[in-house]
Amino acid sequence: MLIELKNIVKDYQLGMDTVHALRGVDLKIQKNEYVAIMGPSGSGKSTLMNLLGCLDTPSSGIYRLNGSNVSEMDDDHLAEIRNREIGFVFQNFNLLPRASSAHNVELPLIYNGTPAAKRKELAEKALKKVGLGDRMHHRPNELSGGQRQRVAVARALINNPSIILADEPTGNLDTRTGDEIMDLFEELHESGNTIILVTHEEYIAEHSDRIIRLRDGKIERDEAK
Amino acid sequence: MQISKIELGEGLKIALNALKTNRMRTILTTLGIFIGVIVVTVIISVIQGLNAYVKKEMSGLGADTLYLSKMPWIFRSYEEYLEYVKRRPIEEKHYKFILEHATLADVVAPELDTRKTVKYQNESLDNVTVVGTTDAYSVTADAVPEQGRFFNMPEVEFRKNLCLIGSEVSEKLFQDENPIGKRMKIGAHHFTIIGVLMKKGQVFGESQDNTVIIPYTVFEKQYGRRNYMTILIKPKDPRQLEALIDQLTGLMRRARGLEAGKPDDFAINQQSQLMDLYNQLTRVLWIVLIGIGSISLVVGGIGIMNIMLVSVTERTREIGIRKAIGAKRSIIMWQFLVESMFISGIGVLLGILVSIAIALIVRSATPLPVNISTWVLFLGVGFTVTIGLFFGLYPASKAARLDPIVALRYE
Numbered sequence: 001m002l003i004e005l006k007n008i009v010k011d012y013q014l015g016m017d018t019v020h021a022l023r024g025v026d027l028k029i030q031k032n033e034y035v036a037i038m039g040p041s042g043s044g045k046s047t048l049m050n051l052l053g054c055l056d057t058p059s060s061g062i063y064r065l066n067g068s069n070v071s072e073m074d075d076d077h078l079a080e081i082r083n084r085e086i087g088f089v090f091q092n093f094n095l096l097p098r099a100s101s102a103h104n105v106e107l108p109l110i111y112n113g114t115p116a117a118k119r120k121e122l123a124e125k126a127l128k129k130v131g132l133g134d135r136m137h138h139r140p141n142e143l144s145g146g147q148r149q150r151v152a153v154a155r156a157l158i159n160n161p162s163i164i165l166a167d168e169p170t171g172n173l174d175t176r177t178g179d180e181i182m183d184l185f186e187e188l189h190e191s192g193n194t195i196i197l198v199t200h201e202e203y204i205a206e207h208s209d210r211i212i213r214l215r216d217g218k219i220e221r222d223e224a225k
Numbered sequence: 226m227q228i229s230k231i232e233l234g235e236g237l238k239i240a241l242n243a244l245k246t247n248r249m250r251t252i253l254t255t256l257g258i259f260i261g262v263i264v265v266t267v268i269i270s271v272i273q274g275l276n277a278y279v280k281k282e283m284s285g286l287g288a289d290t291l292y293l294s295k296m297p298w299i300f301r302s303y304e305e306y307l308e309y310v311k312r313r314p315i316e317e318k319h320y321k322f323i324l325e326h327a328t329l330a331d332v333v334a335p336e337l338d339t340r341k342t343v344k345y346q347n348e349s350l351d352n353v354t355v356v357g358t359t360d361a362y363s364v365t366a367d368a369v370p371e372q373g374r375f376f377n378m379p380e381v382e383f384r385k386n387l388c389l390i391g392s393e394v395s396e397k398l399f400q401d402e403n404p405i406g407k408r409m410k411i412g413a414h415h416f417t418i419i420g421v422l423m424k425k426g427q428v429f430g431e432s433q434d435n436t437v438i439i440p441y442t443v444f445e446k447q448y449g450r451r452n453y454m455t456i457l458i459k460p461k462d463p464r465q466l467e468a469l470i471d472q473l474t475g476l477m478r479r480a481r482g483l484e485a486g487k488p489d490d491f492a493i494n495q496q497s498q499l500m501d502l503y504n505q506l507t508r509v510l511w512i513v514l515i516g517i518g519s520i521s522l523v524v525g526g527i528g529i530m531n532i533m534l535v536s537v538t539e540r541t542r543e544i545g546i547r548k549a550i551g552a553k554r555s556i557i558m559w560q561f562l563v564e565s566m567f568i569s570g571i572g573v574l575l576g577i578l579v580s581i582a583i584a585l586i587v588r589s590a591t592p593l594p595v596n597i598s599t600w601v602l603f604l605g606v607g608f609t610v611t612i613g614l615f616f617g618l619y620p621a622s623k624a625a626r627l628d629p630i631v632a633l634r635y636e
Binding site for chain 2: 050056079083090094155
């Protein structure tokens with residue numbers, strides 16, 4: 001089992017009030033699944049994504065990722081897990097504005113101590129894979145939105161992570177470019193990657209094999225196609 | 226916490242890029258440290274130069290030479306001065322008594338001085354220092370003949386009108402002529418020149434070469450006894466300087482017929498007393514100036530902290546991205562510490578360069594031998610690290626502790 005969530009609860013303190021973002025979520029995701037997480041805003045979708053991405057830890061419950069219990073890890077340990085296990089693709093790309101495509105893609109390798117020559121080689125390969133072999137030295141502001149998201153996908157891929165976690169990856173793209181990105185995810189899935197997609201758009205979720213719907217901090221429906 | 230070399234390199238690159246992108250801001254931030262470093266290093270160097278200058282000038286007095294005279298060199302008030310003036314003069318008999326009985330003394334020389342006009346043919350020189358002494362003066366005052374010789378004791382005893390002249394007198398009155406054997410007038414009396422002294426240079430801005438030396442017996446006869454005599458004494462063994470002082474005190478009290486319990490009515494002076502006074506005066510100055518320099522460095526450091534906080538805020542999003550991708554706290558911390566240390570380093574480096582320039586200018590424009598010594602450079606490196614670390618620490622740890630979720634959402 002790649003991902004195993006057991007009775008995950010996440011509470012936030014918002015001033016005097018306690019917000020119950022997740023009220024006991026149980027979830028299992030296997031290797032090479034293509035899962036979409038859906039739900040209206042306030043359903044706990046973002047919170048679940050942050051937990052799955054090891055950006056945060058649950059208030060209670062157990063999260064096992066690839067066999068290790070990440071629910072009680074400290075900041076630095078989580079950083080290591082994120083580096084090794086998770087490739088993020090964000091709605092607003094989140095690329096370093098002053099760095100070239102190649103450098104942006106290399107970034108995860110820098111934080112696991114890969115030597116420069118190896119980094120360059122892997123970055124080139126990843127950029128070619130997303131069809132940007134000729135945009136290695138362009139900066140994000142010299143690229144179109146679709147190209148930027150491809151750079152982000154290349155960055156997510158480079159470390160061969162267990163999960164590619166995409167948060168509204170097409171939210172800032174027009175329909176045609178969005179479709180191209182979704183095709184890219186399809187390819188990645190076919191080549192063996194596990195993909196978790198967070199979206200609120202039905203037609204985007206349709207690309208996946210399994211849709212998990214959240215409401216009020218709980219899984220409302222979990223259906224495979 | 227471990228950081229790999231690759232991560233360190235990345236941190237360095239990020240910091241340098243950040244400085245390059247904000248060039249103007251970096252320079253302005255650096256300014257505070259820059260000025261602070263100049264203040265501190267220039268002050269230290271000038272004080273050191275002043276110390277060296279004073280030490281060198283005072284060494285003209287001879288570290289182990291004692292100066293026995295009626296008056297001490299240092300007194301605290303005009304009233305004290307008036308008391309000293311009333312004391313009985315030091316006379317020839319005291320000199321002879323000490324010469325005979327001071328067993329710890331190596332050489333003893335009397336010294337009387339005045340200023341006179343000296344003349345040779347049609348040339349004359351005003352305000353020449355005339356010293357009355359014996360040949361022992363060549364040792365106690367380092368007055369060594371370059372040509373000719375010193376007068377000997379019989380010549381002193383027989384009150385021969387012989388003299389040695391300083392190099393300046395020789396140059397001005399005789400130019401290319403050989404002065405040995407010539408007769409010249411000192412005040413109203415004629416003297417035969419038997420020696421020319423080696424050049425000594427200046428002490429406290431006064432030429433030591435504008436001088437003539439005659440037997441003290443002649444001095445007393447021709448120019449009167451009203452002048453104060455000083456007796457210069459050098460110990461056989463410099464380590465027994467204190468014992469010599471005790472011996473001289475005893476001898477003088479006996480010679481003066483002072484009863485037990487009465488205070489000394491003479492003074493035994495030495496160079497170290499002046500040095501002590503000088504050190505006392507400059508210590509306060511030193512503390513004040515270093516205080517000013519330190520304050521400007523701290524102000525500079527606060528400037529760095531301020532700009533680093535701005536930098537952290539500006540790059541919140543970037544920090545979020547890096548953390549999400551796997552950067553640990555330590556590496557984020559390092560990245561910002563490098564940046565703040567670079568800012569302070571640039572300031573310190575430029576400050577030291579300008580300080581060196583200032584030191585060179587001061588050295589060529591004044592008699593002070595101002596030098597930036599190597600330890601000042603080490604101090605500079607110390608400042609860089611300390612200021613960079615200290616004032617960079619808070620902003621850097623703020624960056625390192627950022628929650629990646631919050632940071633990623635930051636607009």
